[in-house]
Amino acid sequence: MAAVISARYGKDNVRVYKVERDQATGTQTVTEMTVCVLLEGAIETSYTKADNSVVVATDSMKNTVYIKAKENPVTPPELFASILGTHFVQKYPHITTANIKIVTHRWTRMTIDGKPHPHSFFRDGAYTRNVEARIHKSQGIDIRSAIVGLEVLKSTGSQFHGFVRDEYTTLPEVWDRILSTSVDAGWSWKTFSGLDAVKAAIPKFDKAWEDAKTITLKTFAEENSPSVQNTMFKMCQYILEAAPEVETVDYSLPNRHYFEIDLSWHKGTKNTGADAEVYAPQSGPNGLIQVTVARSQLSSKL
Numbered sequence: 217m218a219a220v221i222s223a224r225y226g227k228d229n230v231r232v233y234k235v236e237r238d239q240a241t242g243t244q245t246v247t248e249m250t251v252c253v254l255l256e257g258a259i260e261t262s263y264t265k266a267d268n269s270v271v272v273a274t275d276s277m278k279n280t281v282y283i284k285a286k287e288n289p290v291t292p293p294e295l296f297a298s299i300l301g302t303h304f305v306q307k308y309p310h311i312t313t314a315n316i317k318i319v320t321h322r323w324t325r326m327t328i329d330g331k332p333h334p335h336s337f338f339r340d341g342a343y344t345r346n347v348e349a350r351i352h353k354s355q356g357i358d359i360r361s362a363i364v365g366l367e368v369l370k371s372t373g374s375q376f377h378g379f380v381r382d383e384y385t386t387l388p389e390v391w392d393r394i395l396s397t398s399v400d401a402g403w404s405w406k407t408f409s410g411l412d413a414v415k416a417a418i419p420k421f422d423k424a425w426e427d428a429k430t431i432t433l434k435t436f437a438e439e440n441s442p443s444v445q446n447t448m449f450k451m452c453q454y455i456l457e458a459a460p461e462v463e464t465v466d467y468s469l470p471n472r473h474y475f476e477i478d479l480s481w482h483k484g485t486k487n488t489g490a491d492a493e494v495y496a497p498q499s500g501p502n503g504l505i506q507v508t509v510a511r512s513q514l515s516s517k518l
């Protein structure tokens with residue numbers, strides 16, 4: 217006998233663009249996002265017995281995303297994810313949980329001749345503002361907000377020494393190195409009791425995003441980093457301090473390596489150690505360092 221242990225289904229890669237037109241000023245504001253909806257509930261018979269009577273078509277989910285985007289604000293994304301998820305669990309009695317993921321792409325207003333342009337935007341980076349919300353019919357709303365793909369590099373102010381040295385070690389200790397990564401940082405909010413609680417928290421979402429980004433960049437830039445591990449822990453601590461409603465902060469940081477190149481074969485050219493100027497960026501393998509930090513040791517799972 218085989219049994220379904222867990223199941224969810226829905227529509228991924230629903231691309232949505234919304235414009236808001238301020239008639240009084242003529243200013244337009246745009247939001248572009250990619251949405252994923254995955255529903256859970258009493259749907260196992262659709263898998264085991266070909267019972268489509270429990271299936272809300274994924275095509276209908278896509279339509280619902282468009283309609284809800286028309287009827288409601290789409291920012292902050294934490295709010296729109298909660299509105300969308302709450303709709304699915306309230307509308308369909310057999311759906312118990314909606315998982316909504318929103319990736320918001322960057323369209324930053326252009327400044328032309330020193331003035332913000334009313335309707336022109338540019339992509340000032342590939343990084344995105346992501347939200348993953350789990351909306352339960354009766355147990356509230358869990359939200360994780362995130363920065364994904366923020367590429368950073370510092371050309372000095374990073375070290376790595378004192379690590380395990382044994383018969384597998386070739387890496388030299390360094391007191392000055394290049395540090396580069398693509399930041400994935402997430403912060404998980406205390407469970408919201410429902411949509412009204414999310415609405416009451418609206419101003420906190422944009423502030424947390426701005427704080428998390430500023431803290432990430434400032435800590436990365438200013439700290440003489442002893443390791444990726446220690447630097448990311450500090451970032452987590454500062455975000456927890458800045459956002460009291462956040463329960464945990466997590467980072468996932470690939471360590472992008474830049475190798476020195478020995479050019480002494482060419483006329484004795486000095487390009488290593490203190491003379492290193494030309495490096496070879498590596499595409500892989502790369503380190504990958506991850507952490508989740510809570511407010512106290514008690515709530516950590518270590």
Ligand SMILES: O=c1[nH]c(=O)c2[nH]c(=O)[nH]c2[nH]1
Nearest residue numbers: 376387442443444445471503
């Ligand atoms: O900051 C670092 N952490 C490591 O765990 C590690 N391992 C490594 O080879 N280089 C680095 N750098």
